[in-house]
Amino acid sequence: MRTHVGEVLALFREHGELSRTEVIDVSGLSRSTVNQRLAALDTAGLISEIGGGSSTGGRPSSRFAFNRSRAAFLTVDIGATGLVAALCDLGGQPFAHTQRSIDVWEGPRPVLAVVDAAFAELLEEAGGPEVWGIGIGVPGPVEFAAGRVVNPPIMTGWDGFDIAGWFSGYAVPVVVENDANSRAVAESRPRAADAVRHDDLISLKLGTGIGSGLVFNGQIIRGSDGAAGDIGHTRAAVSDSSAPLPCRCGNVGCVEAYAGGWALIRDLAAVGVPAADVAEVVSLVRQGNLEAVRLVRQAGRVLGDAVADLVSILNPESIILSGQLAECGEVLLSGVRERVYQRSLPLATRNLSILVSSLGEFAGVTGLALITADQLFDTGNIDTLLERLAPAA
Ligand SMILES: [Zn+2]
The missing domain is CATH 3.30.420.40 (ATPase, nucleotide binding domain)
Known part of the structure; x- marks a missing residue:
């Protein structure tokens, strides 16, 4: 039943807000299917009904907006000598951030310990928002599916280190991405x-x-x-x-x-x-x-x-x-x-x-949040998320 709910959410992620009629037009789905999917996304708090829908043939069409502040992503853009850590909303916008000096040559453990401390500070500062995912950007080649750095030319000691595993305590999906890729994604999406x-x-x-x-x-x-x-x-x-x-x-x-x-x-x-x-x-x-x-x-x-x-x-x-x-x-x-x-x-x-x-300086963390959102809201993963968010029957 929810096969295409991820595609409907993708429309809201791209356009911000849409009327019920617009969703029907753009998606090509039937009104009853659209109603079902909007209801599922609304129940999960991913979209919210807003006023002022445009009128089609006299009857106002209800309007919905992507609820970007429903939860947050923890992101960190690690460079050779410094890092930017940020809490971003579901649309990729940073709303709390901090910077640290590091030396990436010291290896993964000391650097990731600095990331942990930065994340803890951000969570406290923002009053403990719900975190749905973590995005880690590194200045080296990344085997994306495995969440590891492979044979980095400069990151001594990072080769094969399980970066995603380091953050398993948060019990949320972790994305590890090359820093240049995350910037490219941030640049490509409309702001x-x-x-x-x-x-x-x-x-x-x-x-x-x-x-x-x-x-x-x-x-x-x-x-x-x-x-x-x-x-x-x-x-x-x-x-x-x-x-x-x-x-x-x-x-x-x-x-x-x-x-x-x-x-x-x-x-x-x-x-x-x-x-x-x-x-x-x-x-x-x-x-x-x-x-x-x-x-x-x-x-x-x-x-x-x-x-x-x-x-x-x-x-x-x-x-x-x-x-x-x-x-x-x-x-x-x-x-x-x-x-x-x-x-x-x-x-x-x-x-x-x-x-x-x-x-x-926020190009990296913005892109990381968008890539983490892409993974979390992927049609293959969104059902799991919606089931988790559904109120107990
Ligand atoms: Zn070279």
Whole structure:
């Protein structure tokens, strides 16, 4: 009977609110089936009836809205040197958040202990909301189905660690996702009722390292094992004759070895401009430090060359830069744009936009909440949720 209740909920997640008649029109289901499904979602508190339905032929049609604040997701976007933890509503909007400095090289246990403490603080601050799921973003390749990191180039000690299992005490579904993928999902979904979905985009996460998330036809491209989009460790197209630079993944000549935050810190040190972290690189650029501006613009070109190939192969509608290094703004963007427009096919760049994310530091946690919601509200899982929420007969 509830086979398609997940599809009806998906309509509310996308549109925010709909009248009964609109649900019938969009879903193609019969009025009696729609009535049943709306009743099931209403009983579970996932949608609520609101006033002011539009009139069709004189009879007002009742109107319902997705009840985003029915429960919450705990999310954490783990970077190499810091993390953002947030409580998000069911629509992915963060409503309580906190940040911590960490060192991802210390391994999973110390870092996840910091996450536990951050989660406890958020839950207390928000007055103990009902939590329906947990989303964990990590800066490395993730075997999505298993919730584990696999052979991460930088996350020493994390290989194969059962991250989802660490959070089993919460007794809710746990999603583990690559940080660039979560950002790509956040960018692709509309944030206002009248906004449009971006079904084909590439999201670049630029911090200490470099990653990319690919959303095409509205779906994350994870590839067969979860490794898709690892642009930072593809070969950099640099034309000088010197030996390729060593990368921290063990290989040489990677894009990250020329354009990653850690590579910029290395190159700045070599010209006598010390920067302790990526945040300092960004502030040097903002202060107009000539060496920093030159190096970041050059990093943008290396990045642009790498992205140009993806643009020709995949023809996205937008490329969106996020992560700390993206705060360099135009200085970085100009290098990326220069190479992409120079090297990609004209048809692939005709309508292409290349811009810095407007989601700022919350891009990661927003995407994680949306992916956790996708899993929880999937047609295969929603029946279990509704049964749990149904009042005892
Ligand atoms: Zn590498």
